[in-house]
Amino acid sequence: MAVISTAPLRRRMRPGAGDQDKAGPLTYAVLAIAAVVSLFPLYWTFVAASNTGERVAQSPPPMVPSGELWTNITTAWSQADMGKALLNSTVVAGCVSLSTVLFSTLAGFAFAKLRFRGRNALLTLVVATMTIPPQLSVIPLYRIITDLNWGNQLKAVILPSLVAAFGVFFMRQFLSEALPLELIEAARVDGAHSLRIVWHVVLPIARPAMAVLGMLVFVQSWNDFFWPFVVLTQQNPTVQVALSSIGGGSGHDINQAVIMTGALVGTLPLLLIFAVLGKHIVGGITAGAVKS
Amino acid sequence: MATSIRAAAEDGSAPTTAPGGSRTPAAPQRSDRRSRLYRLDLKASPYAYIAPFFLCFAAFGLFPLIWTGWLSLHRVDLLNQDVMDWRGVDNYTRLWDTDQFWTALRNTFTIGVISTVPQLLMALGLAHLLNYRMRGRGFLRVAILAPYATSIAAATLVFVQLFNPDYGMINWLLSTVGIDRTDWYSETWPSQIAISTIVTWRWTGYNALIYLAAMQAVPKDLYEAASLDGASRWQQFTKVTVPSIRPTILFTIIVSTIGATQLFGEPLLFGGGVGVSGGSAHQYQTLGLYMYELGWPSRQLGRASAVAWTMLLILLLVGAVQMLIARRNRTKLGG
Numbered sequence: 253m254a255v256i257s258t259a260p261l262r263r264r265m266r267p268g269a270g271d272q273d274k275a276g277p278l279t280y281a282v283l284a285i286a287a288v289v290s291l292f293p294l295y296w297t298f299v300a301a302s303n304t305g306e307r308v309a310q311s312p313p314p315m316v317p318s319g320e321l322w323t324n325i326t327t328a329w330s331q332a333d334m335g336k337a338l339l340n341s342t343v344v345a346g347c348v349s350l351s352t353v354l355f356s357t358l359a360g361f362a363f364a365k366l367r368f369r370g371r372n373a374l375l376t377l378v379v380a381t382m383t384i385p386p387q388l389s390v391i392p393l394y395r396i397i398t399d400l401n402w403g404n405q406l407k408a409v410i411l412p413s414l415v416a417a418f419g420v421f422f423m424r425q426f427l428s429e430a431l432p433l434e435l436i437e438a439a440r441v442d443g444a445h446s447l448r449i450v451w452h453v454v455l456p457i458a459r460p461a462m463a464v465l466g467m468l469v470f471v472q473s474w475n476d477f478f479w480p481f482v483v484l485t486q487q488n489p490t491v492q493v494a495l496s497s498i499g500g501g502s503g504h505d506i507n508q509a510v511i512m513t514g515a516l517v518g519t520l521p522l523l524l525i526f527a528v529l530g531k532h533i534v535g536g537i538t539a540g541a542v543k544s
Numbered sequence: 545m546a547t548s549i550r551a552a553a554e555d556g557s558a559p560t561t562a563p564g565g566s567r568t569p570a571a572p573q574r575s576d577r578r579s580r581l582y583r584l585d586l587k588a589s590p591y592a593y594i595a596p597f598f599l600c601f602a603a604f605g606l607f608p609l610i611w612t613g614w615l616s617l618h619r620v621d622l623l624n625q626d627v628m629d630w631r632g633v634d635n636y637t638r639l640w641d642t643d644q645f646w647t648a649l650r651n652t653f654t655i656g657v658i659s660t661v662p663q664l665l666m667a668l669g670l671a672h673l674l675n676y677r678m679r680g681r682g683f684l685r686v687a688i689l690a691p692y693a694t695s696i697a698a699a700t701l702v703f704v705q706l707f708n709p710d711y712g713m714i715n716w717l718l719s720t721v722g723i724d725r726t727d728w729y730s731e732t733w734p735s736q737i738a739i740s741t742i743v744t745w746r747w748t749g750y751n752a753l754i755y756l757a758a759m760q761a762v763p764k765d766l767y768e769a770a771s772l773d774g775a776s777r778w779q780q781f782t783k784v785t786v787p788s789i790r791p792t793i794l795f796t797i798i799v800s801t802i803g804a805t806q807l808f809g810e811p812l813l814f815g816g817g818v819g820v821s822g823g824s825a826h827q828y829q830t831l832g833l834y835m836y837e838l839g840w841p842s843r844q845l846g847r848a849s850a851v852a853w854t855m856l857l858i859l860l861l862v863g864a865v866q867m868l869i870a871r872r873n874r875t876k877l878g879g
Contacts, residue, residue, distance in 0.1 A: 273675070274676060275676035275677060275678035279678065282670075283670070283673050283674065286666075286684075287683075290687050290690055290691050291687055293691070293694075293699070293702050293745065294690060294694065296706070300705065308705070308711075309710075309711050311710070311716050312716050313713050313716065355597055355600075356597075358596065359594040359596070359597045361593060362593035362594050363594070366590040367590075368587070374594065374598075382799075383798065383802060384605065385802060385805060385855060385856065385859065386806070387835065387855065388608070388609050388852045388853070389604065389609055390839075390852070391615060391845055391848060391849055391852065392612055392615070393604065395611075395625055396608070412604040415596060415597045417597075420594075445581075445582075446585050447589070450593075471692065471693055475694070477695065477697060482840070492695050492696070492809075495698060496813060511701050511705070512701065512702065512705065515697070515698035516698075518695060518697065519693065519695065519698045523690070526686065526690060530685075530690075533686075533689070534682070534685045534689055537750075537753045538685075538753055538757040
């Protein structure tokens with residue numbers, strides 16, 4: 253890392269130096285503004301979704317919720333298959349996060365604690381794959397999917413996302429620090445074979461990191477747009493694909509309130525997860541997501 | 545943790561895998577076999593654990609990547625992919641001669657810059673503030689991360705409303721401070737700024753938390769030493785914090801650059817019904833959209849593949865430049 257103290261060390265006591273890391277009023281003010289900017293579009297989604305289309309299209313726009321939410325939900329449901337979309341997204345995001353967490357933990361454990369030939373080179377390769385844009389693979393993937401006759405099926409979305417380089421890297425970082433080598437050696441001396449070590453030693457210790465990774469992957473998979481948009485149709489959409497059909501953009505004849513209702517329905521499940529587990533997710537990211 | 549040790553120990557003393565069993569002279573053959581199995585287990589299991597990742601990556605990442613390169617040298621129709629006419633580098637030279645490609649390239653660059661630069665700068669500042677001791681910082685952190693939970697589709701639909709030129713909240717707010725109506729949909733810069741706003745809104749908090757993680761790993765005594773030297777908070781930020789987390793900053797720059805190069809959903813959905821063309825005059829068509837337009841609506845997979853590989857080449861180029869700059873800065877600072 254970098255050399256920090258290039259200045260000569262002049263010992264000079266300043267009054268109040270101990271309070272250095274306490275927030276002042278300006279800090280509070282800036283962070284409050286940031287929080288409002290972050291949350292306002294979400295709040296306004298709810299406001300628009302509970303108003304009539306005409307009211308949303310007025311200037312100034314409405315700022316408080318109204319009573320039309322249920323009507324709008326019914327309309328959104330009839331325009332796009334939101335029920336099926338929600339179910340599909342849950343299945344896809346669930347499968348993808350389960351498999352990513354499982355494989356990432358195994359690979360992360362191997363990279364963190366096991367010695368084998370080519371370990372460093374392979375780990376570098378994992379990190380390097382993070383930089384390849386997924387769009388590069390889309391055209392042949394599409395071909396593979398159509399050849400297998402998997403077009404418009406959920407497995408076409410799930411299979412290419414079964415693993416994630418980010419996950420391997422994430423678990424490796426966590427296990428390098430959190431898993432003492434002595435525990436593995438102790439289990440080895442006791443004659444446990446390596447799968448048993450994984451089950452009884454690695455998994456219990458990795459559990460918090462697995463939970464965080466699982467949530468991150470779930471969010472990412474739920475919000476994934478490009479590939480589902482390419483392989484799925486409106487007959488079998490994920491939430492994001494369904495939302496793209498509810499429309500948007502410059503058309504003036506569309507009921508804007510219904511569009512906002514779709515956005516609300518598609519985002520609400522994740523926001524609920526965030527409201528309940530937000531602190532853990534934040535803690536997980538700050539605890540060691542990327543310490544390069 | 546304690547339970548897991550005990551569990552492992554209990555299992556270890558089960559009759560099948562008696563501890564120290566290999567040393568009992570009564571069963572030399574069995575112990576021989578077991579130690580061979582043990583060695584095999586030691587040698588093979590790491591590969592077994594990393595195999596799923598590499599197998600899936602090879603099947604769904606590397607192989608398609610190379611195939612795309614091969615396709616980019618051919619003329620291929622989306623609906624008749626078995627017929628491949630060899631074209632050599634024609635698809636690439638044709639891109640070079642196409643105005644729309646250069647427009648898309650320029651748009652990708654400008655949208656990328658005006659979304660990535662403010663995003664990372666704001667994230668850095670927010671992380672610095674979030675690192676202070678304060679009340680309610682748990683809530684503030686979750687609030688700032690909340691946009692990360694919204695999807696491209698939902699966020700874009702909301703911002704399309706907010707940026708509506710006729711009744712959108714942003715023009716209404718601007719009019720209250722005397723700024724005239726802006727056409728965020730059809731003018732080049734306003735539409736690109738609107739799209740960049742969506743990207744920035746979604747990712748600033750996430751990056752801020754990543755910076756925060758790195759900042760919390762900076763040793764506290766560095767700050768103490770700096771404040772003893774009489775460094776102001778701002779000086780501590782620029783002289784201690786930023787240099788200490790430089791690897792993380794580089795990481796986020798690379799990740800954001802990759803994200804910006806692939807921008808697709810925001811401009812597509814921002815355009816509503818005409819999304820693929822990126823606005824009536826392609827004013828916000830990105831390379832990602834251009835690739836999609838060539839490959840799907842126009843059915844020319846070879847040309848689309850050429851765009852995809854051009855994107856990779858651009859990324860490699862940008863990455864190399866970033867590495868060079870990072871290295872030069874490091875030597876300049878004497879690190």
